[in-house]
Amino acid sequence: MIQFNFxxxxxxxxxxxxxxTVAMFINPLFLSGDSLGLLAALADVPAEKLLNTTEDLTPxxxxxxxxxxxxxxxxxxxxxxxxxxxxxxxxxxxxxIELERFGQKVMFGQALANxxxxxxxxxxxxxxxxxAPQIHPGDWAKRIPEIEAAVLSMSIDRVYSIGxxxxxxxAKYRSDGIAS
Numbered sequence: 001m002i003q004f005n006f007x008x009x010x011x012x013x014x015x016x017x018x019x020x021t022v023a024m025f026i027n028p029l030f031l032s033g034d035s036l037g038l039l040a041a042l043a044d045v046p047a048e049k050l051l052n053t054t055e056d057l058t059p060x061x062x063x064x065x066x067x068x069x070x071x072x073x074x075x076x077x078x079x080x081x082x083x084x085x086x087x088x089x090x091x092x093x094x095x096x097i098e099l100e101r102f103g104q105k106v107m108f109g110q111a112l113a114n115x116x117x118x119x120x121x122x123x124x125x126x127x128x129x130x131x132a133p134q135i136h137p138g139d140w141a142k143r144i145p146e147i148e149a150a151v152l153s154m155s156i157d158r159v160y161s162i163g164x165x166x167x168x169x170x171a172k173y174r175s176d177g178i179a180s
Contacts, residue, residue: 006043007049011060025123026118026120042064081161086127089134097166097169104130104133108166124163125148127163128145128148130166
């Protein structure tokens with residue numbers, strides 16, 4: 001991480017994909033294709049402030065962007081892990097969501113419908129929904145927001161392949177009308 005102060009705020013910029021959080025990745029500015037938006041999402045600073053600052057932030061952002069330019073999508077090609085640790089619980093990734101709870105499919109279908117403009121926003125929700133019963137067996141449905149918050153702070157390279165797996169499998173249900 002590169003750390004610097006900007007307008008009375010400490011900014012932490014990632015220098016590798018394992019430092020890019022899920023929250024950064026699903027930020028609409030990150031995915032906008034706009035360079036200033038990408039930098040704003042990585043720095044957690046409003047784009048308008050970056051646009052209008054007179055401070056020279058070039059050295060920080062040049063260093064930050066080296067990893068993006070060198071391997072912009074290498075982490076997306078990674079194989080899905082069989083487990084993921086969330087909230088100190090090692091969870092097994094369900095390989096067949098048809099065997100999971102009906103409520104999970106319905107809840108995730110609703111999350112997809114709520115995020116149809118940016119499907120990546122559903123990644124943390126998918127992971128939270130499908131791993132919640134392993135983390136909080138008794139009251140898993142009520143605890144999804146807590147799990148989702150934990151996933152948002154995780155590195156995108158750890159969870160991307162898992163979230164994409166759930167999105168791809170769920171697409172089948174959407175076409176069948178079950179999860180839409």
